[in-house]
Amino acid sequence: MTAPAACPDPALFEFCLRMGDNTLVLGHRVSEWCGHAPVIEEDIALANTALDLIGQTQLWLGLAGEVEGAGRSADDLAFLRDAWDFRNLLLVERPNRDFGHTLLRQCLFDAWHLEMLTALCGSSEPRVSEISQKAVKEVSYHLERSADTVIGLGDGTPESHARMQDALDRLWPYVGEAFLPDAIDAEVAARGIAPDPASLRAGFDARIGAILAEATLSLPDSRFAHQGGKTGVRHTEDLGHMLATMQFLQRAYPGATW
Amino acid sequence: MSSVNPGALPQSDEAQPKKRNEWPLWEVFIRGQHGMSHRHVGSLHAPDADMAIRNARDVYTRRNEGVSIWVVEARHIAASSPSDKGPLYEPSESKVYRHPTFYDIPDEAGHM
Numbered sequence: 001m002t003a004p005a006a007c008p009d010p011a012l013f014e015f016c017l018r019m020g021d022n023t024l025v026l027g028h029r030v031s032e033w034c035g036h037a038p039v040i041e042e043d044i045a046l047a048n049t050a051l052d053l054i055g056q057t058q059l060w061l062g063l064a065g066e067v068e069g070a071g072r073s074a075d076d077l078a079f080l081r082d083a084w085d086f087r088n089l090l091l092v093e094r095p096n097r098d099f100g101h102t103l104l105r106q107c108l109f110d111a112w113h114l115e116m117l118t119a120l121c122g123s124s125e126p127r128v129s130e131i132s133q134k135a136v137k138e139v140s141y142h143l144e145r146s147a148d149t150v151i152g153l154g155d156g157t158p159e160s161h162a163r164m165q166d167a168l169d170r171l172w173p174y175v176g177e178a179f180l181p182d183a184i185d186a187e188v189a190a191r192g193i194a195p196d197p198a199s200l201r202a203g204f205d206a207r208i209g210a211i212l213a214e215a216t217l218s219l220p221d222s223r224f225a226h227q228g229g230k231t232g233v234r235h236t237e238d239l240g241h242m243l244a245t246m247q248f249l250q251r252a253y254p255g256a257t258w
Numbered sequence: 259m260s261s262v263n264p265g266a267l268p269q270s271d272e273a274q275p276k277k278r279n280e281w282p283l284w285e286v287f288i289r290g291q292h293g294m295s296h297r298h299v300g301s302l303h304a305p306d307a308d309m310a311i312r313n314a315r316d317v318y319t320r321r322n323e324g325v326s327i328w329v330v331e332a333r334h335i336a337a338s339s340p341s342d343k344g345p346l347y348e349p350s351e352s353k354v355y356r357h358p359t360f361y362d363i364p365d366e367a368g369h370m
Contacts, residue, residue: 039281041302045316145312152305 006069011187012125013067014087015194017077018184018230020060021088024078025239026109027053028246029096038099045145049106052138059131066127079250083240090229091174093239100160101167103149108171110143111207112178115200124192147211154215161216168217176225179204282331284310286318289326293369296328304329 007013031050037043061074092109096102117139120132153160179201181189188194212219228234249256281303287296299318304310310329318324338346350356 039303041304041313041317044320045313048316048320141315148309148312152309 007067008069009067011184011191012193013064014184015188016060016064016067016128017087020057020064020074020077021086022092022109022113023053023060024057025086025088025242026092026106027051027057028242029092029094030102030106032096033099033102042099046102049142049145052142056131056135056138059134063127063131075250079247083235083243084232086235086239086243087230087232088239089174089177090226090236091171091177093229093236093242094171094174095238097167097170098163100153100163101170103146103153104164104167105171106142107146107150107211108175108208110139110146111204111211112175112200113139114143115203115207116195119195119200123194128193143207150211150217151215154212154217164215165217168212169220172220173222173224173226176223177227177229180225180227182231281305282333284314284329285332285335286310286314287328287330288314288318288324289328290323291325296326299323301332307331 027050030046030053033043033046034050035043037046057078058074061077065072065074065077089109091105094105096105114136117132117136120128121136123129123132150164154164155161179197181197185194185197189196209219282305283301284304284307285301286299288299289296302310302313302317304313307329310331311327314327314329319327
């Protein structure tokens with residue numbers, strides 16, 4: 001979506017949507033495990049992670065609505081936009097597949113998210129910095145947990161290892177998008193609101209490299225990166241199906257509350 | 259007091275250790291606030307001690323219940339036997355002088 005012409009700060013608005021849509025889409029994906037996880041302990045842990053992410057979404061999309069100045073709430077932005085208006089990375093909309101695939105996706109996202117939030121704590125925009133300082137504590141824990149599971153399953157049985165390697169081969173082409181800057185990134189970086197995405201790559205590679213080495217998983221050689229999520233121009237088909245479920249209630253019963 | 263938590267005997271006692279399909283059971287103890295003792299809050303399954311602590315964090319401290327977590331594998335807990343109840347506990351029933359009910363505890367002493 002382009003912000004209405006009246007939006008006083010389109011770059012900040014877009015940036016908040018990118019942060020909030022990442023946590024919204026991944027939060028919903030993770031919540032799809034509720035009641036289905038392999039053991040109850042993991043079920044609760046996944047639900048906690050999903051709730052943390054949805055909590056962060058309220059803050060980011062709430063700020064986006066405030067910046068936009070058109071009276072849209074976080075709920076309006078979450079439930080009343082269509083797929084092409086979403087600004088999340090393609091990585092987070094990938095379907096869950098098996099438990100290992102879900103946790104590997106989580107680990108890849110958490111490692112980027114932690115680098116990003118750590119940098120954002122020093123943002124020149126105080127509201128961005130405040131949200132990040134709250135979120136970074138939650139995300140440090142998310143990464144500890146997802147990394148432990150990736151290591152446990154990667155360095156586990158032949159079957160769990162094979163599934164994790166397969167998950168890594170499938171997901172790796174969706175990692176690069178997070179580090180490729182565009183005009184929005186350039187503007188918010190120039191204003192000190194957010195870091196240049198490319199500057200996060202080294203820290204990410206170091207974290208993920210150490211985790212995957214311990215998990216005995218091999219990083220694919222290719223750095224090919226699917227793109228089109230954070231600009232909204234080329235989401236994968238899976239996002240539409242996810243939104244159909246996530247937004248059904250507000251679409252069928254507009255304005256319903258309880 | 260020789261009986262041990264049933265089903266939780268050390269694996270090494272078995273000549274041919276059975277293949278485990280389930281993670282071991284852990285007992286979880288949480289300290290609610292500084293100065294209090296850890297209290298048993300429940301149990302959970304986890305593959306190792308680190309994951310048991312993480313699981314305990316997610317299962318038992320979601321509503322800000324704790325400042326410290328202990329976990330111990332259930333098979334390491336020795337338990338008294340219910341059939342020894344008489345000899346173990348009845349002798350203390352008639353010894354009222356063992357209860358410190360004859361003191362006034364000053365408020366400043368805090369939690370005892």
